[in-house]
Amino acid sequence: MGSKLTAGVLVGALVVVGAGTYVATTVLGSDSVSEGNAAADRLAAGRSTDVARALTPPDTEKYSGAQLVAAALAAASSKTDLLPAAPSDGTGTVTAVAVAWNGSTAVTGGARVTVRIDAHVVAHSGGLLGLESTSDGKGQRCFVYALRDGAVSAVRVIRCPPASEAMKLPKPAALSRAST
DSSP states (O other), rough: HHHHHHHHHHHHHHHHHHHHHHHHHHOOOTTEEOOOHHHHHHHHTTTHHHHHHHHSSSSOOOOOOHHHHHHHHHHHOOOOOOOTTOSSSEEEEEEEEEEEEEEETTTTTTTEEEEEEEEEEEOOOSTTTTTTTEEEEEEEEEEEEEETTTEEEEEEEEOOOGGOOOOOOOOOOOOOOOOO
16 A cells, blocks of 8 residues: 555656646746847837837927937937937846938928837846746847827838948937928
8 A cells, every 4th residue: 555655646746746837837938938139139129119209309390300310319318329218227238229211200201210229138047936037148120210290100110221221320419490
C-alpha cells in the first residue's frame, strides 16, 4: 500500500505542477518573456500619440509642415526630439525625430509630417515567476501625421525611409503664420 500511496502522490504532484505550468503559460501569454527588439518596437509604437500632441498646432491658423516641425522642436527639451518627455525609467529610452514634411494645414491634403520613433530597451530580469523579463533590444517605427484645421486628422504607420532620405531639420522656432 505504501508504494501505491507514493505513486499516487507523485502522479498527483506531477498533475498539479503540469496544470500549474499550463495555467501560468496561459495567464502570462507569449509576451511573458519578450525579445528586446519586440519590446522596443511596442514601446516606440506606444509613443505615437505623444508625437501627435507635440505636432498639433495651437489654433486653426495656416502653418506649413516645416513650421509645425520647427515649433515642435522648439517645445521639445532636446531640440531634435519631438517627444515632450521621453521616458528614462530604467527600462529604456525613446526618441522621435521628424524625417520629412510638406504641405500646409490650410490646403485640402493638409500638412504631412513623417516621424521616426526609436526605442531602446535595457535588459532586465523579472526575477519571480510571472514577472516580465526582457533582453536588450532596439525598435523603430515611422508614422505619417496629417494635420489640418488645427489638429492631427490622420496617423498611419509606414516603412521607415532610409536615413539618407531624411530632410534637414528646420531651425527650432515658435509657430508663426504660414504665408498664403
